[in-house]
Amino acid sequence: MITIIAENSGNTLHPVTSQLVNAAISIGSSAHVICPGGIGAVEATKITGVNKVTSVLGDCFKIFDGSAWAEAINSSIDDDSNVIFTSATSQGREIGAIIAAKRKVPIIQDAISLDSTIEVTRTIYSGKALEKIQSSSKCVITIRPNSFDSAPQGNNAPLNTVDKSADLRISVKEAIVKASERLDVSEADIIISGGRGMGSIDNFAELESLADMLGAAVGASRAVVDEWGMPHTMQVGQTGKTVTPSLYIAVGISGAIQHLAGMRSSNYIVAINKDEDAPIFNVADYGIVASWEDALPVLKEELSKL
């Protein structure tokens, strides 16, 4: 059996959790899902392939402190569980690494595929190479979102609740919301990113209205984050976020290697750029050689017909 530490998105289960269950099924294992703070526990019982859900409730889950969370969760992990999965998100990576160190086992971060012999494929050198590594014994593996499909619904697994907290080592003095209330790029299934070719920060309104039509998040290249003061949380690339949405639309982005490092494994890539030689076209499934001023209105019109 594989133990999965669920990921939450606000007060609900993050969709990546179901993908982790599917990863467990794909290597012939069933899954025990642990929900920190109980978030999404009922949803988790419905995922096919889950044979047990443990909801760990404690005061420490009010703020994110990886050490406290890992401590509270740790005793719910089955001793016979050879492999523990968490998601390769920032919280999942941190909790996974702390749990691995607690158990004195290695962690393999950011798996994009794996097989039943626990041979894992992952990217290294910011996507400039891949490696295959295999674990012959107990380990923790974090899995990149959207690397596996979601597992089907329709289960009714038993739900246990444990009360377990741990001492918080940190306290949050202040939380400052800087980014807009928009969807975060690391959570979104569709991302529309703009680059310097947008001309000015005001023109991002065009991308926002397109994003609203598609339920998408808005991302940005580093050029616009650095030069126009867009929030760093929107930046996609080597020094920003690595994203793997089902659809990534790059508008006025040249496609520098550092930008590609953050988005080239998206399932589908559409690029709009007026320069037909822009390197972004090398990774795009569909490239549109046009200015955004011409292309976006047509794109919006086509989408509104759907």
Added chain:
Amino acid sequence: MNIIVLLKQVPDTTAKISISSGFMDESTITKWSMSPYDEFALESALQLKQNCNGNLIAITCGPDRCSKMLTDAAAVGTDKLIHIHHEGYLDSIQTQTLLAAAIKKFEGEVIMCGKQAADTNSGSTGPGVAELIGASCITHVSEVKYENEELIATRLNSLGFEIISTSPPSIFAFDKGVKELRRPNVRGIMMAKKKEITRLTPEDLGASLTNSNINLISQMPPSEKAPGQKYEGTDSIHEIVSKLRDEANVI
């Protein structure tokens, strides 16, 4: 206060990665650099050192070539340089065990590192070492200050940022910081050349490594995507939208 910064030497981000006989060929790397996020960790460590009159120790674990990076760290003001010498592959828990042993030996109270190294892209070391030495752990940090015996960190998250307080021992894993990175001056470079590097083996640290359960099978270039389709002008948009809907099922 003893401040420790963990620095890793990696192929420069502009370096081309070549593969030969199934593994990355180190001999083709012409430029090795400090991992980019570690530069932000170092800058913040230098500021904290000034802020609280601390002593700054840089620790790296790796082969011979890494000494140069320690000298670079001395050129901007690092007080003490520690090189845990190890050639070859180390898995995450082995790396953490060695670094944790060195942090204990040099009595580190505040430890700074990168959120993710540019070679492994993992983000395991900071949290793992924190667990091994019993330190509090804060990742995605852009700034750390010392005020009224408390460490105050800015932690970035998807909504913006949080101001976090904690008390030592603590580990801070750095994201891109807000600060300008300092560059060494000539005097700094000259002084650094003379600075002694303390070289330690795993045995010196009393951390004999057990065999790894991780087997590195192969490394390879990224799989090239099949070339996509490129269309001139906006006439194609109707077709692209219907393909995205009907073939790709993404909208």
